[in-house]
Amino acid sequence: MAENSEPRVGVFVCHCGTNIAGSLDVKDVAEYAKTLPNVAYAAEYQYMCSTPGQNMIKEAIDKYKLTGIVVAACSPRLHEPTFRIATKEGGLNMFRFEMANIREQNSWVHMHGMHDEATAKAKDQVRMAVAKAAYLEDLIPKSVPVEKAAMVVGGGVGGIQAALDLASAGIKTYLVERTPTIGGRMSQLDKTFPTLDCSQCILAPKMVDAGRHPNIELLSYHEVENVEGYIGNFEVTLRKKARGVMNPVEAAAKGIVGGGCNGCGDCTAVCPVIKPNPFEFGMAPRKAIYIYHAQVVPLIYTVDFDACVKCGLCVDACGEKKAIDLEMQDEFPKYKIGTVILATGYDFIPVEEKREWGYKRHENVIHALEFERLICASGPTGGHLVRPSDGATPKSVGFVLCAGSRDNTQDGVGKPYCSRFCCMYSLKHAHQIMEKIEGCKAYIFYMDIRSFGKAYEEFYYRIQNEGCKFIRGRVANILEDPDTKNLHVFTEDTLLGRPVDIELDMVVLASAIQPRDGATELRKKFGVSASSDGWMLEAHPKLNPCGTTTAGVFLAGVCQGPKDIPDTVAQAEGAASAASIPIHIGEVELEPYFAQCMQDICAGCGMCIKLCPYSALDLVEKDGRTVMQVTEAKCKGCGTCGGFCPGGAIKMQHFTTPQIVAQIDAYLLGGE
Amino acid sequence: MSDEWNPKIQAIICNWCSYAGADLAGGARIQYPPDVRAVRVMCTGRVDMLFILKAFVDGADGVLVSGCHFGDCHYLEGNYKAAKRMFMVKSLMKNIGLDDKRFRMTFVSASEGAKWGMVMTDVVNKVRELGPSPIKEFQK
Numbered sequence: 001m002a003e004n005s006e007p008r009v010g011v012f013v014c015h016c017g018t019n020i021a022g023s024l025d026v027k028d029v030a031e032y033a034k035t036l037p038n039v040a041y042a043a044e045y046q047y048m049c050s051t052p053g054q055n056m057i058k059e060a061i062d063k064y065k066l067t068g069i070v071v072a073a074c075s076p077r078l079h080e081p082t083f084r085i086a087t088k089e090g091g092l093n094m095f096r097f098e099m100a101n102i103r104e105q106n107s108w109v110h111m112h113g114m115h116d117e118a119t120a121k122a123k124d125q126v127r128m129a130v131a132k133a134a135y136l137e138d139l140i141p142k143s144v145p146v147e148k149a150a151m152v153v154g155g156g157v158g159g160i161q162a163a164l165d166l167a168s169a170g171i172k173t174y175l176v177e178r179t180p181t182i183g184g185r186m187s188q189l190d191k192t193f194p195t196l197d198c199s200q201c202i203l204a205p206k207m208v209d210a211g212r213h214p215n216i217e218l219l220s221y222h223e224v225e226n227v228e229g230y231i232g233n234f235e236v237t238l239r240k241k242a243r244g245v246m247n248p249v250e251a252a253a254k255g256i257v258g259g260g261c262n263g264c265g266d267c268t269a270v271c272p273v274i275k276p277n278p279f280e281f282g283m284a285p286r287k288a289i290y291i292y293h294a295q296v297v298p299l300i301y302t303v304d305f306d307a308c309v310k311c312g313l314c315v316d317a318c319g320e321k322k323a324i325d326l327e328m329q330d331e332f333p334k335y336k337i338g339t340v341i342l343a344t345g346y347d348f349i350p351v352e353e354k355r356e357w358g359y360k361r362h363e364n365v366i367h368a369l370e371f372e373r374l375i376c377a378s379g380p381t382g383g384h385l386v387r388p389s390d391g392a393t394p395k396s397v398g399f400v401l402c403a404g405s406r407d408n409t410q411d412g413v414g415k416p417y418c419s420r421f422c423c424m425y426s427l428k429h430a431h432q433i434m435e436k437i438e439g440c441k442a443y444i445f446y447m448d449i450r451s452f453g454k455a456y457e458e459f460y461y462r463i464q465n466e467g468c469k470f471i472r473g474r475v476a477n478i479l480e481d482p483d484t485k486n487l488h489v490f491t492e493d494t495l496l497g498r499p500v501d502i503e504l505d506m507v508v509l510a511s512a513i514q515p516r517d518g519a520t521e522l523r524k525k526f527g528v529s530a531s532s533d534g535w536m537l538e539a540h541p542k543l544n545p546c547g548t549t550t551a552g553v554f555l556a557g558v559c560q561g562p563k564d565i566p567d568t569v570a571q572a573e574g575a576a577s578a579a580s581i582p583i584h585i586g587e588v589e590l591e592p593y594f595a596q597c598m599q600d601i602c603a604g605c606g607m608c609i610k611l612c613p614y615s616a617l618d619l620v621e622k623d624g625r626t627v628m629q630v631t632e633a634k635c636k637g638c639g640t641c642g643g644f645c646p647g648g649a650i651k652m653q654h655f656t657t658p659q660i661v662a663q664i665d666a667y668l669l670g671g672e
Numbered sequence: 673m674s675d676e677w678n679p680k681i682q683a684i685i686c687n688w689c690s691y692a693g694a695d696l697a698g699g700a701r702i703q704y705p706p707d708v709r710a711v712r713v714m715c716t717g718r719v720d721m722l723f724i725l726k727a728f729v730d731g732a733d734g735v736l737v738s739g740c741h742f743g744d745c746h747y748l749e750g751n752y753k754a755a756k757r758m759f760m761v762k763s764l765m766k767n768i769g770l771d772d773k774r775f776r777m778t779f780v781s782a783s784e785g786a787k788w789g790m791v792m793t794d795v796v797n798k799v800r801e802l803g804p805s806p807i808k809e810f811q812k
């Protein structure tokens with residue numbers, strides 16, 4: 001559009017079936033639009049997003065020589081891309097489109113007895129959109145190349161699967177893991193429901209594959225320190241935590257021929273410092289130089305510098321391999337990546353704060369993951385379930401479900417959501433004790449059994465038939481007999497309608513889960529929001545469960561919300577697919593909402609420079625004057641500079657001051 | 673509609689949190705009074721103090737700026753910078769004798785649809801309590 005020609009706006013009002021038309025008078029709104037300044041054409045239609053609806057836009061652009069399009073329908077967060085394409089196909093620049101949100105922010109929130117008010121609001125919204133549309137300008141999206149590498153943060157089963165998929169698709173992938181080994185929660189489990197596969201047996205091959213895949217660079221004992229950039233061009237600074245042990249590659253780089261850790265374990269044998277092993281929840285010892293378990297990937301020892309006394313015995317034991325460096329410091333390597341997948345998993349709530357169940361006060365009340373380690377053949381007891389108080393084999397075990405899940409007590413510990421896998425693993429636990437310990441009785445205290453997955457309900461029947469007792473009621477209290485250390489579980493059997501007191505040898509709490517410690521800090525570094533329950537927020541709960549509102553950042557596994565292993569793996573594969581698309585295309589288009597400096601009126605005060613969170617602005621000398629200049633590649637279009645410029649010299653494309661003021665004026669001055 | 677006075681309230685809300693929260697409120701059919709009209713910006717950092725003052729000059733009875741929670745800004749810190757400016761707006765309003773309760777900044781995340789409904793109800797009720805903007809009287 002030439003600057004001096006009159007704007008000609010076309011307005012299209014959508015019924016959305018009865019979603020909009022049921023709450024306000026669509027025809028009246030369309031008729032009203034025809035009376036507005038600069039409106040050359042107005043119409044209404046059942047479904048503007050349908051093919052005929054989009055064709056109406058395309059045809060009207062040509063027929064009425066339109067210069068701007070307004071669609072009054074749903075949220076621009078939903079259908080703006082659809083209508084931009086229709087606008088483009090009609091021959092206009094795609095940014096000459098504005099949406100009036102008369103559904104999510106009108107018809108759906110003013111439904112009952114508000115017909116006139118909702119219609120009046122829709123007219124205002126259309127008038128505001130038309131006012132902005134008259135000021136819209138041609139913009140050209142900026143295309144930027146995409147770095148041909150991806151990063152996966154979190155080395156549990158979700159992260160491993162995502163990394164393997166990306167790497168197999170030919171993409172260089174950095175798999176970042178905070179602990180010394182990948183494997184995550186799944187490597188702590190004994191068996192998996194409902195197939196009773198050995199967890200480590202099915203996970204270990206994937207861990208090994210991830211460790212040796214030529215496209216995967218395994219960065220264990222690393223944490224994300226800082227993130228800069230945007231889709232296609234993230235620059236991530238990691239903290240390479242001082243491990244005290246060099247792998248063969250690092251040793252070779254230091255000129256130690258044939259050196260580096262080969263996992264022989266000579267060091268750990270001579271180490272005099274003994275600490276509890278966090279992998280076994282403190283139920284087994286480890287040394288100050290350690291591996292978590294026998295199947296770690298990478299098989300490199302790690303020095304716990306908080307515990308190490310620097311006696312140097314390990315250095316001597318290591319000998320010619322010279323793998324151990326007790327003076328090692330943290331390093332901060334930088335990685336350039338195109339896309340990233342977050343797969344940080346979960347922790348358990350501090351269930352000891354639910355004092356009624358006595359965890360950490362009663363010795364024989366344990367946690368479900370402690371049970372996994374105790375029943376696991378590679379665990380601290382070699383797979384023999386024992387009572388922590390006396391080492392005896394229990395003859396009766398209770399499983400308390402919803403230990404903090406589906407809990408609305410607002411005590412800051414319980415969670416309102418369902419943790420989704422506790423029912424199933426507790427059924428599995430019941431099966432395991434009845435199978436391993438002859439005559440051992442299993443009691444499951446439940447609210448509802450949620451066995452929703454494939455073959456889960458069948459597994460539930462199987463455990464019922466094996467003789468497990470199911471008592472429907474939330475456990476009110478667990479008391480310990482001080483002499484025998486047996487436990488009395490008090491609850492109401494809500495099916496019989498009577499209180500029960502059952503004496504058991506041992507109780508296992510199916511604790512609720514919450515986001516991993518540190519996940520909040522991590523998501524903020526990547527600009528990812530959280531749901532109200534604290535899990536990372538997906539771009540759309542139904543149609544974009546792997547994406548986030550930050551382009552190029554994807555989610556896999558429990559960090560997005562509770563899910564079991566099959567769902568985690570499925571989402572990881574989805575996230576890997578989504579994260580590989582921009583890398584394979586090789587370039588992405590960025591919305592051209594950049595700041596522009598109108599240098600003829602810029603006074604060069606430099607106020608904006610400090611406001612910019614991306615260092616996109618600089619002061620430069622031009623024609624003897626100091627003026628600001630924008631580096632478009634760095635600008636993300638927030639407009640913080642434009643919101644403050646005292647001289648009004650910064651133009652925020654697509655959100656210019658004239659456009660915003662036109663909307664405000666149209667609402668407050670332009671009404672009937 | 674009747675002759676009964678209804679407030680005119682201008683909202684300026686950010687795309688990533690409050691606008692998404694308002695959309696969520698719609699999806700969940702959370703009902704609230706219809707007296708607010710929103711302008712979408714990418715970040716509350718874009719909100720020039722002049723936009724707020726212009727709305728009052730144009731006769732708005734109330735103005736709302738709503739963004740992400742601190743620490744959750746899509747652009748890292750735009751909402752902090754906006755919040756600082758909003759204090760200046762409040763002190764300006766006091767200086768010219770306009771009740772600063774007519775202006776409010778809130779923080780509603782993309783997952784807080786119910787909160788958006790509460791904010792809307794609360795803002796409208798507060799402005800109704802305060803009555804029509806004195807600026808309109810002054811301009812007559």
